[in-house]
Amino acid sequence: MHMPLLPQRSNPVLHDRAKLPFAVYTVGTEHQQPIARLRGFSAHQLFLTFAGSGRFRTLDGSGWRTLSAGTLLTLPADCPYECVPLGDEPWRIGYVSFAAEASEGWTEWIVGGRPRFATIREPELALAGLERIWDVCGPAFDPWAACERLFAYCLLLKRQTDPEAAPPREAATADDGGAYAERILDAAIRYMHDHLDRPVAIAELAGCVGYSQRQLTRLFRRKLKTTPLRYLQDYRLRTGDSLLKDNLQLTIAQTAASVGMSPEYFSKMYKKRFGRLPSEARVD
Numbered sequence: 001m002h003m004p005l006l007p008q009r010s011n012p013v014l015h016d017r018a019k020l021p022f023a024v025y026t027v028g029t030e031h032q033q034p035i036a037r038l039r040g041f042s043a044h045q046l047f048l049t050f051a052g053s054g055r056f057r058t059l060d061g062s063g064w065r066t067l068s069a070g071t072l073l074t075l076p077a078d079c080p081y082e083c084v085p086l087g088d089e090p091w092r093i094g095y096v097s098f099a100a101e102a103s104e105g106w107t108e109w110i111v112g113g114r115p116r117f118a119t120i121r122e123p124e125l126a127l128a129g130l131e132r133i134w135d136v137c138g139p140a141f142d143p144w145a146a147c148e149r150l151f152a153y154c155l156l157l158k159r160q161t162d163p164e165a166a167p168p169r170e171a172a173t174a175d176d177g178g179a180y181a182e183r184i185l186d187a188a189i190r191y192m193h194d195h196l197d198r199p200v201a202i203a204e205l206a207g208c209v210g211y212s213q214r215q216l217t218r219l220f221r222r223k224l225k226t227t228p229l230r231y232l233q234d235y236r237l238r239t240g241d242s243l244l245k246d247n248l249q250l251t252i253a254q255t256a257a258s259v260g261m262s263p264e265y266f267s268k269m270y271k272k273r274f275g276r277l278p279s280e281a282r283v284d
Contacts, residue, residue, distance in 0.1 A: 003029055003050040003092045003127060009138030011146065022100035024146040027134045029127075031090040036082035043097040044111045046157070047073040048126055052091040056083040058115060065117060072118045072126075072161060074111040081115070094130045098150055110154050118161035126160065129153040184209050185223055188216060192232045196239060197260050202229055236261060237273045244281045252278045 008028035025043040032054055053068040059080035066086065067073060075081065077099075085091035100107045120126050133153060136145040187209045192200055205228055206213045220228050236259040243255045250258070255278065256266035270278050 003094065004131075005029055005031075006094075006131065006134050009134055009141075011137050011141045011143070020143060020147045022098045022147060022150065023143055024133060024137055024150050025097040025099055027096040027130065027137050029092065029094040029130070032083065032085060032093045034082075034084040038080055040078040040080045041075070041097065042077055043099050044077050044107065045073075045075040045095060045097045046111070046154075047075065048094045048120060048123065048130070049073075050092045050094060050123055050127060052089040053086045054083055054091040054093075055086055056081065056115075067117075070120045070123050072120050072157060074116045074118075076107070076111045076113060076115070079115060094127060096130060096133055096150065096153070118157075120157070120160045122160060125156060126153075129156050181219060181223075184211060184216075185219055188220075188228060189231070192228070192235065195260075196236060197258055199260060200232060233269065234273070237266075237270055240266060240270060240278070241274060241281060244278055248282065 006027075006029045008026055008030070010026050011024055029050070036059075038059065047067070049067045049069055049071045051069050053066060055064045056067055056073060057064045059082065067083075100110075129149070129152065133146060133149045136142045136149060188205055191205060191208050202213050202216070206216045209216065211219065217227050220226060220231060224231060226234070240255050240259045240261070243250055243258060244252075247255075252267065253263045256263045259266070261269070267278055270276075270281075274281070
């Protein structure tokens with residue numbers, strides 16, 4: 001892939017830590033040259049190889065690791081290391097470094113306490129995220145925008161390197177019978193339960209869980225033998241039935257509103273589902 005050369009932009013690391021969890025220190029892309037940092041680097045670093053390859057090792061006696069295209073290296077601050085390019089092709093890398101409060105969970109979540117290696121599924125997305133950080137650094141440094149974009153970048157990297165995370169949208173399939181599909185199903189059901197009192201369209205529901213409408217419908221049919229909207233309607237009616245019986249102070253109109261239905265439609269569908277009118281439910 002083509003990697004534009006973005007000259008390093010540096011920012012002051014002094015910032016109001018009560019307001020921002022971390023601050024971008026340096027960001028850019030370059031042809032990595034041989035380097036040895038005997039005392040490490042003063043900020044946490046995220047390195048991503050876009051083309052070529054190189055070798056990396058920490059100076060604690062650990063062995064060399066080869067970093068090829070698509071490899072992400074997360075490196076905590078003050079970790080001594082060295083790296084050298086391999087072969088004739090330039091080792092093209094992108095990087096961003098940042099300072100953070102050690103007492104916060106950000107550092108552990110992003111870089112951990114030791115160097116970590118992972119493979120990025122779509123390096124072009126990571127490059128775009130890096131460029132967005134670079135745009136708000138340097139002479140026109142905006143610490144708030146840089147913090148926001150760094151966080152979005154870290155989320156992107158986490159998703160790109162998590163083996164259980166779905167690739168964006170269509171790459172995740174409802175035919176997957178594993179844990180990820182179960183989480184999608186649980187998330188969709190939870191969303192419907194949370195929004196029982198308002199209209200929920202299938203497009204909205206699918207978008208919230210990262211599936212297409214077709215994928216989500218197929219998943220519900222396979223797991224629950226119904227469609228998402230039929231599940232929702234049945235849940236509305238069952239909840240309404242429970243409300244009618246357990247909350248005698250509620251009118252039928254209030255009950256219908258609580259489950260996201262008009263009184264007329266609720267009465268019609270309630271009779272179809274339970275064989276009686278809502279007003280008759282309280283006679284028993």
